[in-house]
Amino acid sequence: MKKVAFYTLGCKLNFSETSSISRIFQERGFEKVNFEDRADIYVINTCSVTDNADKKCRKVVKEALKHSPDAFITIVGCYAQLKPEEISNIPGVDAVLGAAEKFQLVDILDGFVKKDKPQVHASAISEANTFHNAYSIGDRTRTFLKVQDGCDYSCSFCTIPLARGKSRSQTISSVVNSAQEIAASGVKEIVLTGVNLGDFGILPGQGRQQTFYHLIQQLDHEVTQIDRFRISSIEPNLLTNEIIRFVAQSQRFVPHFHIPLQSGSNKILKLMRRRYQRELYRERVMEIKKVMPHACIGVDVIVGFPGETDEDFIDTYNFLNELNISYLHVFPYSERQNTKAINLQGSVPLGERNRRANMLRILSEKKKRFFYEQHVGYETTVLFEADVTNGLMEGFTNNYLRVQVKYDPILVNELKRVRLTGVNAAGLMEAEEVYAEVYQH
Incomplete structure (x- = not known):
């Protein structure tokens, strides 16, 4: 029985697809093992949104070969679709599969036998139509x-x-x-x-x-x-x-919404070719808070987009500062080949992009802390997770407050009714149990 291990870069969607691909392997008689274990086959699911996709892919390949120098290395995912030939030149890579092929990799790579040169199976993106x-x-x-x-x-x-x-x-x-x-x-x-x-x-x-x-x-x-x-x-x-x-x-x-904004400047939103302006975004936030005052609202923002002046950035900062939101995911703009933005005038220096990103991350911490402190004394339910660090476990309330308590195996994957008692030094909620029995709707 061949052993197969998986590594996922990127978003929740990638995690769902990696998990499904792993079940295909198991149904075909392969044994799934942890990435840090020795495996015969490693499948790396890549992302093109995060910075340094190539660097991250190379690093994961290198780590896999440390565990098992003769393993068969397969690369799938968004980066594999965009740059298949480039990825095939990474030392140790045996196969690259595009978007239309990744769910058929067990059939396409029959036997996972190494060949003289890497196999590339990446159709035009128009073929990814199922x-x-x-x-x-x-x-x-x-x-x-x-x-x-x-x-x-x-x-x-x-x-x-x-x-x-x-x-x-x-x-x-x-x-x-x-x-x-x-x-x-x-x-x-x-x-x-x-x-x-x-x-x-x-x-x-x-x-x-x-x-x-x-x-x-x-x-x-x-x-x-x-x-x-x-x-x-x-x-x-x-x-x-x-x-x-x-x-x-x-x-x-x-009551938890993650709503991409990308910029609080209507000028920049237009350059980004987004399908709304900031007035609509404000209306959505206000409507959520009107009918769900305790709702958590997360926001994606890109800073340093071509053409974004200091005034445009301050416009975004002030817009976000005034919004009743809970946290930000902040991304310095990163050039991507084959996008329209790469040809726009007004490139923002990398150092300035990072400075603006840091300003918004500080604002995010303030927003998040305020959101947490608003809920001290609040009774709610927490779904506890299995991970344990230094004798502590964590879980989430329905409105996405992260709660940390002393580890108890009975709590894992259970909904518990708790009273939120304060925010700890790590910025997480502390809680005490209200009822001993497992909470049910």
Whole structure:
């Protein structure tokens, strides 16, 4: 029995796909082992969004060969689709598979036999036109369920449409079936993931048949064994008031939204080719807080975009400072080949990009601390996870407060009713149990 190990770079969607690919291997008789163990085959799922994709890929390949010098190294994922030949030249790489091929890698790489030169199987992105069901399970307490893939937007900084193809989705009935399979395994929280999640409903070859609003209605109604559904990230122009109000009254969909903004300057939003202006974003935040005062709102922001002056950045900073949001994910702009932004005038020096990013990260810490402190004395439920560090374990409230308590094996994957008592030195919530029994809806 050959042993196979996996490593994932990037987003929740990548984690869901790695987990599904690993199950394909196990169904074919392979033994899954940890990455740090000796394996016959290593599968590395790459990302093109994060900086230094090439450097990170090389490092992971090098680590795999330390564990097992003769192993067969396979690279898949977004970076593999964008730069297949470049990746094939990394020492130790045996095969590179693109977006249309990665779910067939066991068949394509029959026997995983090393050849004189690396195998490259990467079709044009137009060939990635089917939907492959994927979800993570057994890896952590929460499960990431992929319901949508690809993107039809043309943001000037983004390579995702080049790496994943056009927007396409699973049917609602198939998503419901997957959620019920996950529920049967004992998982209590499902995170819905996709490239452009709010664009759910386009079926391959059939066009738009359903909407994200219809999906969450059906999951809420039919998958009652799951205690929590979480929406991973959704574009502001697709986060309708209808969706917000539905989440507000739902017993299972949690009050947590991650909404990409990218810039608080309308001038820069236009250069980015985003499909909204900041006024719409403010309206969405205000609507959420009106119907869910305790809701957690996370924001993606890019700084140092070409053409962003000091005044534009201060415009973004002030806009975010005034918004009732909970935390920021901040990214200094990074040039990407084959994007429209790379040809824009007004490049911002790297040092200035990093300075602006640091300013927003400090603002994020202040926002997060304020959000946490608002909840001291608040009674809520926490879903505890299995990881233990220095005798402490952590879990999340429904509105995404990270809670840290003394390790107790009985708490793992359990929902407990707690009272939040304070914020500790690590910036996490402390809590005391309110009821001894496991909390149930």
